[in-house]
Amino acid sequence: MKPGNTFREESDRERAIFEAGIKLGALYHQWVGTPVSQESAASVETAIEKAVILQPFVEEITVRLDRFAMKKNVFGYSELSGLMFDAEIVTRVGFSYCRAALAPDNGYPLMRILECHEIASLSDH
Amino acid sequence: MKPGNTFREESDRERAIFEAGIKLGALYHQWVGTPVSQESAASVETAIEKAVILQPFVEEITVRLDRFAMKKNVFGYSELSGLMFDAEIVTRVGFSYCRAALAPDNGYPLMRILECHEIASLSDH
Amino acid sequence: MKPGNTFREESDRERAIFEAGIKLGALYHQWVGTPVSQESAASVETAIEKAVILQPFVEEITVRLDRFAMKKNVFGYSELSGLMFDAEIVTRVGFSYCRAALAPDNGYPLMRILECHEIASLSDH
Amino acid sequence: MKPGNTFREESDRERAIFEAGIKLGALYHQWVGTPVSQESAASVETAIEKAVILQPFVEEITVRLDRFAMKKNVFGYSELSGLMFDAEIVTRVGFSYCRAALAPDNGYPLMRILECHEIASLSDH
Numbered sequence: 001m002k003p004g005n006t007f008r009e010e011s012d013r014e015r016a017i018f019e020a021g022i023k024l025g026a027l028y029h030q031w032v033g034t035p036v037s038q039e040s041a042a043s044v045e046t047a048i049e050k051a052v053i054l055q056p057f058v059e060e061i062t063v064r065l066d067r068f069a070m071k072k073n074v075f076g077y078s079e080l081s082g083l084m085f086d087a088e089i090v091t092r093v094g095f096s097y098c099r100a101a102l103a104p105d106n107g108y109p110l111m112r113i114l115e116c117h118e119i120a121s122l123s124d125h
Numbered sequence: 126m127k128p129g130n131t132f133r134e135e136s137d138r139e140r141a142i143f144e145a146g147i148k149l150g151a152l153y154h155q156w157v158g159t160p161v162s163q164e165s166a167a168s169v170e171t172a173i174e175k176a177v178i179l180q181p182f183v184e185e186i187t188v189r190l191d192r193f194a195m196k197k198n199v200f201g202y203s204e205l206s207g208l209m210f211d212a213e214i215v216t217r218v219g220f221s222y223c224r225a226a227l228a229p230d231n232g233y234p235l236m237r238i239l240e241c242h243e244i245a246s247l248s249d250h
Numbered sequence: 251m252k253p254g255n256t257f258r259e260e261s262d263r264e265r266a267i268f269e270a271g272i273k274l275g276a277l278y279h280q281w282v283g284t285p286v287s288q289e290s291a292a293s294v295e296t297a298i299e300k301a302v303i304l305q306p307f308v309e310e311i312t313v314r315l316d317r318f319a320m321k322k323n324v325f326g327y328s329e330l331s332g333l334m335f336d337a338e339i340v341t342r343v344g345f346s347y348c349r350a351a352l353a354p355d356n357g358y359p360l361m362r363i364l365e366c367h368e369i370a371s372l373s374d375h
Numbered sequence: 376m377k378p379g380n381t382f383r384e385e386s387d388r389e390r391a392i393f394e395a396g397i398k399l400g401a402l403y404h405q406w407v408g409t410p411v412s413q414e415s416a417a418s419v420e421t422a423i424e425k426a427v428i429l430q431p432f433v434e435e436i437t438v439r440l441d442r443f444a445m446k447k448n449v450f451g452y453s454e455l456s457g458l459m460f461d462a463e464i465v466t467r468v469g470f471s472y473c474r475a476a477l478a479p480d481n482g483y484p485l486m487r488i489l490e491c492h493e494i495a496s497l498s499d500h
Contacts, residue, residue, distance in 0.1 A: 021396025146271025
């Protein structure tokens with residue numbers, strides 16, 4: 001790397017952002033390829049949510065799968081693909097929260113940070 | 126291959142066996158690695174069953190995950206591993222059924238054929 | 251099940267067929283979703299072949315990924331999908347071999363038995 | 376959430392951190408479960424590296440798999456598990472770089488930020 005500034009200690013906010021990225025990347029690659037249909041989609045949403053909430057630093061997770069994107073193959077079902085995901089996660093490290101999302105954007109299953117939030121700690125008063 | 130007999134047309138029974146193998150192999154590698162706990166295990170069992178039953182030639186599928194094998198890591202959860210699976214599937218092609226299973230055997234997640242069954246068709250009478 | 255004939259002991263040929271199904275189902279669901287491009291496809295083919303050949307009862311495995319099916323997303327790469335696979339496997343149990351394949355058929359990534367082969371054992375002479 | 380400060384525009388540095396998290400989470404869950412041995416490990420390392428480098432914002436990726444952790448099962452091979460990974464990634468967004476790692480820590484496959492680095496842009500002079 002070229003000269004510049006190096007930071008070796010990340011903030012809670014940065015760690016919350018990092019954890020949100022980890023969880024969205026993990027969720028995507030764990031579940032892509034699962035056989036799915038409009039009838040079974042709810043069970044997959046529930047299973048993903050219950051799996052993700054187990055992981056450290058996760059405060060909230062909601063997963064919705066796009067039923068309209070579930071085109072049936074010759075045997076009448078689909079496979080879970082990246083563009084079917086509409087997921088939102090909230091991670092927390094210390095007093096810092098990160099809200100991030102996975103959703104289709106320009107034909108790509110985009111993951112992005114929605115907002116960060118830092119709660120005033122008692123010691124700030 | 127050495128000289129011998131070659132069969133190019135498989136029977137319904139053989140196809141039912143082949144399909145049972147496909148589904149067990151698929152199930153295993155789709156879901157291994159999923160974060161899981163004793164509390165979330167039921168949601169994973171349901172999601173797997175609802176995913177497998179969508180696939181062609183599947184008549185029945187039951188999945189039980191071994192809660193006792195779910196040792197907690199430092200963050201209090203486990204990952205779904207091969208030895209946690211106790212699954213049984215019935216596939217059907219024509220009048221032939223195959224019942225097969227995935228379960229631990231000597232420390233290995235073994236898949237095996239339990240039995241095949243052929244129903245007498247009307248034309249046999 | 252209705253009345254009929256039940257077989258509890260499968261033949262070597264049937265076990266070879268079962269094992270071929272397991273390996274094709276496993277391969278598919280392990281690797282679907284992997285980021286891939288025309289430049290990296292060969293490394294994925296090699297890694298899959300070297301992984302599958304480790305498994306019991308596998309004699310031969312060849313995997314070819316369809317470069318033409320690798321449509322670039324907005325970031326210039328693709329994800330490995332079922333229809334990109336052209337794989338052929340030979341399994342062996344005892345003196346029985348099964349050759350099976352995974353390849354696109356009518357827009358579905360179809361797995362099928364190509365042929366079975368039984369070698370005359372010494373005791374047959 | 377409780378009252379506090381909300382930030383809706385993340386910095387390049389934060390996006391680099393987010394992207395590093397995504398890639399490590401994705402890598403882990405895509406590849407866990409792959410059959411592997413000491414002989415095949417290099418092919419898996421290469422395939423993972425070539426897959427990850429395709430993804431947006433990735434500048435460098437190195438993956439080493441712990442051969443000593445590859446305990447053989449009854450059939451003589453292992454499955455890729457989280458604790459076998461020693462991976463390091465560098466992501467870049469604008470003039471900001473993030474170096475992050477996945478490696479065993481206290482029996483857990485820990486992902487963490489190693490350092491961030493910001494290069495002075497021309498316009499700073």
